């Protein structure tokens with residue numbers, strides 16, 4: 001490993017890029033466990049290697065320990081013990097948040113009696129039997145669903161997987177969270193549900209009372225359920241995924257909110273434009289939770305444009321005293337960048353934005369300071385004042 005990049009890795013970052021490796025000794029196959037040494041032959045750590053990935057090695061440990069069933073049992077038990085102190089009032093939480101929980105390439109979410117896992121790297125794929133064994137021993141789940149269907153798998157030379165790999169369970173996994181009923185959709189997005197908004201959704205308490213809500217990029221309606229439970233009069237959910245809206249309907253009905261919502265399957269950008277043009281000004285609370293707008297640092301300007309457009313339109317639609325709930329999960333857009341974009345939109349729409357509440361990643365998705373890639377979620381609740 002080259003000297004000039006050593007400090008990032010020495011300071012806790014688990015990735016070793018292809019251009020950071022000077023010499024490879026011995027034979028290996030992609031996915032094998034390898035040891036990493038510094039120039040001065042100090043042991044740096046042990047992890048898995050993939051010659052097809054720019055991230056050549058991901059470290060699993062910095063100790064001289066075997067990567068076996070016991071390793072995963074120990075590591076996952078320790079994480080679960082810690083998280084059980086922090087995660088309250090929910091049957092669902094993120095058990096393993098990959099790099100940030102010291103298990104690169106692995107995500108494990110728990111939904112009541114079921115687990116959904118995602119594997120994003122070849123090395124972790126090879127370790128899957130050990131991971132499964134540990135999860136079964138710790139949780140004794142009714143079923144484990146593998147939902148490894150995201151594009152990053154292709155870069156690692158892996159196929160997409162969407163199936164029950166242990167036991168069996170329903171297509172829609174029911175669970176309770178914050179006192180409400182939800183479903184994780186095994187055929188939906190991510191692991192079936194956006195668990196990272198669990199704590200943020202609770203921040204709508206106090207601000208939603210009496211409001212008419214527009215829930216844009218709603219997915220299966222987490223924010224709408226919370227808004228209605230916290231006293232909102234009505235909510236309109238907008239998402240281009242018809243399947244997400246079907247599950248949203250089921251979720252809203254299960255929670256007793258039939259007749260208090262409307263579902264709109266449309267492109268959110270077009271919807272906001274047509275709403276503005278139509279002159280309708282029904283909503284006094286708008287929630288924006290779009291998907292990540294950029295994956296790479298080079299593309300972040302197009303993400304700024306996307307954020308500016310939807311936030312500016314929402315500011316124009318809201319009345320004086322309205323509420324703007326806005327979120328960004330684009331990792332390459334920092335909180336400060338996001339604030340600058342919001343400031344820009346506020347200035348164009350002659351709006352004063354008072355930051356009433358601020359959320360972020362919940363403690364089961366806690367980022368690690370030494371791994372900046374683990375920071376991604378921004379969440380803010382603003383009170384809107386018109387300056388004219």
Ligand SMILES: C[S@@+](CC[C@H](N)C(=O)[O-])C[C@H]1O[C@@H](n2cnc3c(N)ncnc32)[C@H](O)[C@@H]1O
Pocket residue numbers: 189193194197217218219220221222223238239240241244266267268269289290291292329
């Ligand atoms: C981050 S998720 C929203 C999660 C949701 N707020 C929740 O807490 O469950 C983004 C959602 O936006 C939807 N989406 C993405 N692009 C869209 C677009 N241009 N118009 C409408 N919906 C879109 C996706 O289908 C997805 O459901």
